[in-house]
Amino acid sequence: MGYPHPSHPRETVLLSRHFGDAEARGLAGWMTRGGYQALEKALGMSREQVIEEVKASGVRGRGGAGFPAGVKWSFMPKQKTKPHYLCVNADEGEPGTFKDRELLRWTPHALIEGSAICAYAIQAEQVYIYVRGEFTEPIRVLQAALDEAYAKGLLGANVLGRGVRIDMTIHRGAGAYICGEETALMNSIEGKRGNPRIKPPFPAAAGLWGCPTTINNVETLCAIPHILEKGAAWYKGLSLSNPKSSGTKLFSVCGAIAKPGNYEVTMGFPMKDLLYDLAGGIKGGRKLKAVQPGGSSVPFITAEEADGALLDYEGCVAAGTQLGSGGMIVYDDATDIVYQVMRLAQFYAHESCAQCTQCREGTAWTTKILQRMLRGEGRMEDLDLLFDLGEQMTGKTICVLSDSCAAAVVSAIRKFRPDFEAYIRSGRAVAV
Amino acid sequence: MSQAGTGTGAHEPSAAAPVFEGAARRELDAVLKKYPTAQAALLPALWIVQERQGWVSPGAMAEVAEVLGLTVAYVKGVVTFYTMYHQHPVGKHFAQVCTTSPCNLCGAEGVVAALLKATGCKRMGETSPDGLWTVVEAECLGACGFATPVLVDDDLIESVTAESVPALVARYR
Numbered sequence: 001m002g003y004p005h006p007s008h009p010r011e012t013v014l015l016s017r018h019f020g021d022a023e024a025r026g027l028a029g030w031m032t033r034g035g036y037q038a039l040e041k042a043l044g045m046s047r048e049q050v051i052e053e054v055k056a057s058g059v060r061g062r063g064g065a066g067f068p069a070g071v072k073w074s075f076m077p078k079q080k081t082k083p084h085y086l087c088v089n090a091d092e093g094e095p096g097t098f099k100d101r102e103l104l105r106w107t108p109h110a111l112i113e114g115s116a117i118c119a120y121a122i123q124a125e126q127v128y129i130y131v132r133g134e135f136t137e138p139i140r141v142l143q144a145a146l147d148e149a150y151a152k153g154l155l156g157a158n159v160l161g162r163g164v165r166i167d168m169t170i171h172r173g174a175g176a177y178i179c180g181e182e183t184a185l186m187n188s189i190e191g192k193r194g195n196p197r198i199k200p201p202f203p204a205a206a207g208l209w210g211c212p213t214t215i216n217n218v219e220t221l222c223a224i225p226h227i228l229e230k231g232a233a234w235y236k237g238l239s240l241s242n243p244k245s246s247g248t249k250l251f252s253v254c255g256a257i258a259k260p261g262n263y264e265v266t267m268g269f270p271m272k273d274l275l276y277d278l279a280g281g282i283k284g285g286r287k288l289k290a291v292q293p294g295g296s297s298v299p300f301i302t303a304e305e306a307d308g309a310l311l312d313y314e315g316c317v318a319a320g321t322q323l324g325s326g327g328m329i330v331y332d333d334a335t336d337i338v339y340q341v342m343r344l345a346q347f348y349a350h351e352s353c354a355q356c357t358q359c360r361e362g363t364a365w366t367t368k369i370l371q372r373m374l375r376g377e378g379r380m381e382d383l384d385l386l387f388d389l390g391e392q393m394t395g396k397t398i399c400v401l402s403d404s405c406a407a408a409v410v411s412a413i414r415k416f417r418p419d420f421e422a423y424i425r426s427g428r429a430v431a432v
Numbered sequence: 433m434s435q436a437g438t439g440t441g442a443h444e445p446s447a448a449a450p451v452f453e454g455a456a457r458r459e460l461d462a463v464l465k466k467y468p469t470a471q472a473a474l475l476p477a478l479w480i481v482q483e484r485q486g487w488v489s490p491g492a493m494a495e496v497a498e499v500l501g502l503t504v505a506y507v508k509g510v511v512t513f514y515t516m517y518h519q520h521p522v523g524k525h526f527a528q529v530c531t532t533s534p535c536n537l538c539g540a541e542g543v544v545a546a547l548l549k550a551t552g553c554k555r556m557g558e559t560s561p562d563g564l565w566t567v568v569e570a571e572c573l574g575a576c577g578f579a580t581p582v583l584v585d586d587d588l589i590e591s592v593t594a595e596s597v598p599a600l601v602a603r604y605r
């Protein structure tokens with residue numbers, strides 16, 4: 001539902017049905033809402049059957065990259081020779097994204113159940129839930145839910161009396177966006193600096209402590225109980241658009257929007273309808289200038305491009321951007337796009353782990369060049385310089401933080417070049 | 433970076449008192465059981481230190497290194513990677529304001545200015561003369577739909593505006 005707003009009739013609420021319902025947080029309340037039936041069912045199936053079901057549902061990773069979850073699970077070795085691990089990515093730090101926070105604070109048992117089903121399927125006895133350090137309330141709520149689940153035998157040495165062991169531990173982050181990157185997250189759990197690792201090897205071959213590891217986003221795992229309960233075909237059938245994007249997706253709409261919040265719609269929902277029907281249109285009756293539909297790391301699109309875009313993985317690509325995390329940042333026609341782009345570049349410069357030269361230097365110089373422009377000292381060549389930097393920052397580093405910064409900056413200049421040129425021509429200065 | 437020693441808040445370190453005794457030691461022992469290596473308990477151990485002492489002092493880093501079998505240099509390398517571990521004492525209340533673009537679009541700059549004014553902090557990262565407050569800018573707090581969020585100690589306060597700041601500050605004394 002459009003939390004904190006009441007549910008809109010055009011939403012399809014699976015994951016967000018109980019947002020704002022304090023009773024759903026507790027185990028008793030969760031049970032009366034159908035909780036843990038999917039886990040019960042999954043434990044009665046073979047591990048292969050569970051993985052096949054998730055594969056058939058077509059559910060794709062909601063953390064940003066959109067990799068099919070069932071396929072990822074199937075990469076885990078069938079013959080267990082070392083411990084297997086599941087990492088839950090609750091590091092949610094992508095600017096514009098605030099869906100996992102609501103899932104954690106309102107439906108912690110949905111996450112526990114989905115994670116337990118995954119752990120069973122991939123033969124993991126230990127699950128680490130990596131929650132960003134700033135999520136103090138979600139951590140409290142989730143820990144209370146874990147304690148209840150242990151007390152009721154839903155976790156621990158003998159889950160539901162089926163002889164399966166599943167332990168779950170919250171690992172609290174300590175302030176670092178990069179730890180949302182899957183291998184940086186694993187280093188952080190191991191007690192290291194959060195530097196991403198070179199891939200391959202991929203986590204399914206060598207993840208935590210070199211052991212086979214699966215990592216999924218909170219929203220991905222929260223969808224799993226629904227898939228197990230109602231079936232893959234049903235889940236797949238929810239899509240309005242094409243068979244490659246299935247199920248529902250939470251969109252965190254924020255920025256210059258009348259009713260910011262989390263809206264849950266089926267894949268393929270028109271972007272325009274989400275912005276105007278569900279989220280109340282642009283704040284203050286202004287006009288739309290630009291949107292980043294998948295968090296700050298995806299390319300900007302213009303109002304015209306947003307108009308015809310469909311919200312699924314393919315639809316966003318067709319519109320010139322990406323679905324990403326579903327954190328939709330809305331910019332109105334009063335926005336100083338040059339300033340906002342500088343602010344985003346500054347974010348990436350601040351969050352770069354500084355391992356790779358292209359990222360460390362590229363994000364810093366991009367920020368400095370944009371700041372110079374904002375001080376009224378920009379030169380026309382700066383735009384080419386930024387394109388050139390963007391190219392150097394793309395496809396050359398261990399992780400894609402650098403690419404993300406470049407995507408935002410380069411797309412903004414392409415789409416809103418007159419805004420940048422106006423700064424350069426007029427020498428107008430703003431405080432940076 | 434915040435400056436050491438300007439605050440006289442409740443979290444002033446008591447020189448060299450070890451952290452990992454009694455309840456804190458038991459808490460750490462419980463943490464150690466959840467991981468196959470002692471090194472993995474590093475972030476949790478640093479949280480235990482900061483919860484008890486208000487910051488992570490050089491002495492505490494040495495103690496953590498000792499109990500987990502790591503070098504002090506290694507521990508320091510990890511502490512400095514993460515923004516939430518305080519390497520200097522901070523005010524009694526620590527406020528983090530999000531100023532990333534989505535919040536910036538909704539007036540975060542005004543919230544920052546109002547917070548500095550209401551707390552008496554001269555600038556970001558500095559502790560107020562009465563030792564009550566340290567205010568810092570944070571990158572996206574994962575609550576962008578509730579612009580502008582401010583994390584005061586462990587309380588996330590949603591939808592803060594420049595106008596609502598004085599009442600917010602007055603609640604924390």
Ligand SMILES: Cc1cc2nc3c(=O)[nH]c(=O)nc-3n(C[C@H](O)[C@H](O)[C@H](O)COP(=O)(O)O)c2cc1C
Binds near residue numbers: 069093094181182221
């Ligand atoms: C710089 C960076 C930050 C990321 N931050 C997050 C995050 O906060 N949460 C998340 O789920 N995925 C994040 N990801 C994506 C993860 O690396 C990974 O793809 C994801 O957790 C896999 O889960 P999924 O397949 O269920 O989406 C990030 C990636 C990068 C490169």
Ligand code: FES
Binds near residue numbers: 534576
């Ligand atoms: S941008 Fe401010 S909380 Fe996300």
